[in-house]
Amino acid sequence: MQDKKDKYQDLVYNKVNYYEVASQEEKKKIFDFAEGYKAFIDECKTERECSSFAIAEAKEKGFKEYHFGDKLKKGDKRYFVNRDKGVTFFKIGSRPLESEGLRIVVAHIDAPRLDIKQIPVYESDGFCYLKTHYYGGIKKYQWTTIPLSLHGVVVLNDGSKVNIRIGDKEDDPVFYISDLLPHLGANQMSGKASDLISGEQLNVIVGGIPQIDAKNDKIKINTLRMLKEMYGISETDFISAELSATPAMKARDVGFDRAFIGGYGQDDRSCAYPCAQAIFDVDNENTSICILVDKEEIGSEGNTGMKSKVYEDLIDEICYALNVNPRQVRGRSMCLSCDVTAGYDPNFSNVFEKRNSSIVSCGACMNKFTGSRGKSGSSDASAETVGKVRKIFGDNNIVWQTAELGKVDIGGGGTVAKFISQLNIDTVDLGVPVISMHSPYELISKADLYSLYRASLAFLK
Numbered sequence: 001m002q003d004k005k006d007k008y009q010d011l012v013y014n015k016v017n018y019y020e021v022a023s024q025e026e027k028k029k030i031f032d033f034a035e036g037y038k039a040f041i042d043e044c045k046t047e048r049e050c051s052s053f054a055i056a057e058a059k060e061k062g063f064k065e066y067h068f069g070d071k072l073k074k075g076d077k078r079y080f081v082n083r084d085k086g087v088t089f090f091k092i093g094s095r096p097l098e099s100e101g102l103r104i105v106v107a108h109i110d111a112p113r114l115d116i117k118q119i120p121v122y123e124s125d126g127f128c129y130l131k132t133h134y135y136g137g138i139k140k141y142q143w144t145t146i147p148l149s150l151h152g153v154v155v156l157n158d159g160s161k162v163n164i165r166i167g168d169k170e171d172d173p174v175f176y177i178s179d180l181l182p183h184l185g186a187n188q189m190s191g192k193a194s195d196l197i198s199g200e201q202l203n204v205i206v207g208g209i210p211q212i213d214a215k216n217d218k219i220k221i222n223t224l225r226m227l228k229e230m231y232g233i234s235e236t237d238f239i240s241a242e243l244s245a246t247p248a249m250k251a252r253d254v255g256f257d258r259a260f261i262g263g264y265g266q267d268d269r270s271c272a273y274p275c276a277q278a279i280f281d282v283d284n285e286n287t288s289i290c291i292l293v294d295k296e297e298i299g300s301e302g303n304t305g306m307k308s309k310v311y312e313d314l315i316d317e318i319c320y321a322l323n324v325n326p327r328q329v330r331g332r333s334m335c336l337s338c339d340v341t342a343g344y345d346p347n348f349s350n351v352f353e354k355r356n357s358s359i360v361s362c363g364a365c366m367n368k369f370t371g372s373r374g375k376s377g378s379s380d381a382s383a384e385t386v387g388k389v390r391k392i393f394g395d396n397n398i399v400w401q402t403a404e405l406g407k408v409d410i411g412g413g414g415t416v417a418k419f420i421s422q423l424n425i426d427t428v429d430l431g432v433p434v435i436s437m438h439s440p441y442e443l444i445s446k447a448d449l450y451s452l453y454r455a456s457l458a459f460l461k
Contacts (some may be wrong), residue, residue, distance in 0.1 A: 018447035036362035050109035101332030108296035112136035128207035136297030278456035337417035343433030372412030381428035388436035394460035
């Protein structure tokens with residue numbers, strides 16, 4: 001006689017822990033995939049570094065750079081670089097674009113950080129500092145008393161470009177933002193958490209030895225002298241620089257069983273890496289596109305964010321090169337907006353509605369809508385779009401789940417989905433659940449990372 005639990009199993013929705021149902025062979029694939037990913041997030045602390053890393057791998061896979069106006073044919077593998085801060089990979093498939101449309105996956109490669117101001121260098125009472133302006137939504141107090149590295153580019157007065165990367169190698173110095181000792185912190189600790197550290201207190205310590213023969217600001221002068229000797233830059237060159245302070249901590253396995261990964265920038269690089277690997281690996285019957293984009297953390301603005309017309313132009317150019325109507329193609333295309341979601345955290349269960357929360361290790365999470373409170377700022381995918389994606393995942397035995405970000409009136413967040421859907425492309429969010437999102441050291445499950453890779457691969461097929 002059949003057990004009642006089995007008999008009615010098809011009537012209820014249950015999340016499944018991927019580790020529980022994966023074979024030993026698949027568990028090995030989950031862990032192997034995580035090793036490549038950890039190397040990626042260790043190497044890539046900025047959107048520029050992410051783009052360069054992905055392009056180098058794409059070249060090894062036979063991709064060639066694309067420029068507007070280039071001819072295209074079936075089987076082509078190309079990449080388009082947007083100002084070194086984003087990259088789009090695409091493969092021209094064999095199926096007709098007019099009827100099948102494009103299959104698109106999008107992820108962003110910028111992450112919360114501390115940007116160095118344009119006039120940043122100053123000295124005060126034994127220290128040389130760089131002033132910062134934080135980028136994206138952060139809890140400012142989390143960025144004190146941790147090792148920091150400096151990454152970015154400086155454009156000199158003659159137009160030449162200098163790359164800066166210091167603080168990640170074992171023998172590199174690191175940088176530091178101080179906090180107040182608890183012995184003197186009674187007043188500080190009595191205030192709101194948002195006021196523990198102000199934005200103007202996020203000043204990075206970069207030096208402490210005086211230049212003996214200087215008249216004034218001896219520590220600042222010594223620091224600038226070293227920058228000149230090491231990189232050829234002077235104080236005025238910070239005006240045309242893009243430098244960021246990022247956590248100088250390597251990605252590490254977390255837990256006795258190594259089920260999780262701790263690391264910086266996993267929002268949204270835990271989605272960018274699987275998406276890129278999927279476009280590299282897919283056998284392209286459909287014409288497939290992977291967009292790695294900048295500026296999501298500050299509203300997708302500018303000519304490197306998802307609001308930029310360059311992405312619509314690129315789709316149009318692909319269509320024109322293949323002699324098809326881009327408006328018709330966009331209307332028949334589908335997109336996975338691959339952005340992370342908030343993983344359910346039992347330590348802070350009061351902000352989650354558990355039935356509609358993503359549980360770590362239960363697979364990539366589909367968010368039908370994002371936004372705040374009354375779905376403000378969300379594209380809200382149609383039932384038909386969700387149904388098509390569900391069928392793809394079911395046909396390919398993908399372990400996945402669905403969720404909202406948190407309780408309805410608590411807060412919310414947005415993704416690039418709304419900007420893609422404005423191009424008349426059916427779009428839904430799918431991403432990795434993250435614990436401690438936007439902190440300097442976030443946590444994800446290796447199982448969810450691999451689930452997103454398999455889901456992206458199945459979707460692009």
